[in-house]
Amino acid sequence: MHPAIVMAILFYLFSTGAYLVYLFIQRDITQRVGCMFLGAGFACQSIAIIQELLITGHMPVSNLHQTLAIVSWALAGAFLMLYFRFKLKVLGVYTAPIAAFILIAATRFSSQPQTLQTVNVLKGFWLIVHIVTIFLGDAAFVLAAGAGLLYLLQERSIKNKTRGFFFKRLPSLDLLDTTGYACIVSGFTMLTIGLITGMIAAKNVWGHFWSWDAKEVWSAITWIFYAVLLHERLTMGWRGRRAAVMALIGLAVLLFTFLGVNLLLTGHHGQFTQF
Numbered sequence: 001m002h003p004a005i006v007m008a009i010l011f012y013l014f015s016t017g018a019y020l021v022y023l024f025i026q027r028d029i030t031q032r033v034g035c036m037f038l039g040a041g042f043a044c045q046s047i048a049i050i051q052e053l054l055i056t057g058h059m060p061v062s063n064l065h066q067t068l069a070i071v072s073w074a075l076a077g078a079f080l081m082l083y084f085r086f087k088l089k090v091l092g093v094y095t096a097p098i099a100a101f102i103l104i105a106a107t108r109f110s111s112q113p114q115t116l117q118t119v120n121v122l123k124g125f126w127l128i129v130h131i132v133t134i135f136l137g138d139a140a141f142v143l144a145a146g147a148g149l150l151y152l153l154q155e156r157s158i159k160n161k162t163r164g165f166f167f168k169r170l171p172s173l174d175l176l177d178t179t180g181y182a183c184i185v186s187g188f189t190m191l192t193i194g195l196i197t198g199m200i201a202a203k204n205v206w207g208h209f210w211s212w213d214a215k216e217v218w219s220a221i222t223w224i225f226y227a228v229l230l231h232e233r234l235t236m237g238w239r240g241r242r243a244a245v246m247a248l249i250g251l252a253v254l255l256f257t258f259l260g261v262n263l264l265l266t267g268h269h270g271q272f273t274q275f
Helices: 003-025 028-056 064-086 089-106 116-121 125-159 173-206 214-236 240-264
Strands: none
Touching (some): 003 064, 028 064, 064 089, 064 125, 125 173, 173 214, 214 240
16 A cells, blocks of 8 residues: 555544544634644645656546545545635534545555556546546535535524534534535536546547446436536525535435446446446
8 A cells, every 4th residue: 555545544534533523622723633634634645646647647546446545535625625715614524534434445445457458548638637627526516415414413403492512513504505505616617627528538538529328427417416406596596405405415416426327337437446
């Protein structure tokens, strides 16, 4: 295992511990430490990814081990960008353990590279842009679901006369709703860029922009889902609880598109999540 990945796992675990402490005692210093550890883990993963890119000439997503590692990296990176924009401190309680869990899970699968044919498919500028934007977009949707979950918890606390554990520990409903919306807008933008660059890359590799591959179809379904969600928010005022619930439903669609399609259906994208 790459030493930088080992360090990243440790930093993500430290970050998880710091954020859990923050959840209970609400001291800013513990939140800042948690964010610092999360940033250190992201930096370590970035080093490992860049080294692999320079050595092989392609993004390291040729098997499930590498793909899950990229998911963890994208989630940490998306959170850091969100944090510096909105200062939504408590979302780290959701992000850090997921990033740690995914990266640890990645280590349970073989890191052996795929065939030369698979590696050649992954090379090219448009493929790199496609992979980075798709994963960052997916990470933003995961964070939107996290904001939605926190919204529902806070809403329940407000309705509860005794207020409960989360009332003083979570931000306002307006901030959670705004953050969730910003995540979806960012994710939708990245997903759109990712789909366009993916079609360009497909043309270069397979000779056609669209082949009705299962992954392509479900990626389009995911794009349509979030497009409808944004449209209804802007035109019909889908905010608050409804937006939070839809963000969680979107996460289910996203998970099936990311893993379910590759594991249950056939297509040329399946080679990138082989065990």
